[in-house]
Amino acid sequence: MLEDLLYEVLPVVGFAMMACTILILIVMRKNTKDSLIFCYFFAISDLFSGIGTLIDGFYGVVVTIYGSTIEVKLNFSLPYLIVYFQTISPFDCLSRAINIPIFLITDYLHLLLLAAFALDRLIQILFPVSYGKIFPYFVxxxxxxxxxxxxxxxxxxxxxxxxxxxxxxxxxxxxxCRFDEVVGEEYYLRHILTIQWGPIVCIGALFLTIVLYCIRQTKHKWSYNWSEETSTTKQLFATIFIRCFLSGLSVHVPLLLIARTAEGHELISIKDHIIRLSYWIVVIIFQPLWHLLILSSFQSNVYSLFNRYSENTQRKWQSANDPPEEAPAHYDRHGSPNPFGSWYSMTGNITGEAGLPVGNERSVSFYYQD
Structure with a gap:
């Protein structure tokens, strides 16, 4: 059954989402005093989505294995079987499937963050000089x-x-406790339309920002003394644009697939999970990858994080189990290795590595005969 397989995959996806968002939170913890803080905000929102996905997966597995029993009764007066599926009140799902309130909040939070980030980029283009002074008040x-x-x-x-x-x-x-069934079909239709077209509206605002940016670049005095570096402006714009584009794409493509599916197909019953699974994989799990490709600060922070202990790895202390250090090689006056240490003259003067000059030795023998 496709739904059973889905619930087995969801915990894995949830763990992957949490791992990716925790990585971003660790890497971007030093960039919370500029506009890059939006990446931090998105990571927090995605972390809660990962927690909700994890809860959804485990709850679905438990219900599928232990709670979703099917009672099959044979009525001898009828030529077919009567099958009763276990059901539950939508209100009871709110206390059992905690992922439903989490999904509701994170869906709206994601759209609000997209709108706030797009508005931030628009304000930065409209007021480039004074942006550095006013952005701490709304970011x-x-x-x-x-x-x-x-x-x-x-x-x-x-x-x-x-x-x-x-x-x-x-x-x-x-x-x-499927999301679309618990919240009601009427509300779910409005909700999914908001999720579908919200990123598209943000893309429209970003195109307006591009037009204003191109107009400002036509005159030097309009693009002079900006409070934000040009490279940072381009990187932040690319970040929010890709997020909006992938968010819209991850919702539109599954909806097109579901719209062409015949009524009564199993895919229709899990349509919300299909849409969310597409969004979770394309946007959240792949997010560190396109952060690494776009944001230079993210690249440098990742490099410093994973190479913190790769430099200066020479050990300064010695263990009792370490083998003895090799003694430095000694050489005699002729440059040949001498395993017995420094060379000493017969008169007792050190003429080896002590650095004393080696003189020409003379030997005199005396013989006395009566």
């Missing part, structure tokens, strides 16, 4: 926390359907 942790609360407020409308149908016993969903 900081306070704004990020505010966006988190706004995302939580927007996600409340997604909880309206399960709360309203709490006491309605006729409203039941599958025990796997």
């Amino acid at each position: 900081n942790w306070k704004v990020f926390i505010l966006l988190v609360f706004v995302s939580a407020g927007l996600s409340v409308q997604g909880l309206a359907f399960p709360i309203e149908s709490r006491f309605n016993t006729s409203v039941r969903v599958m025990s796997q």
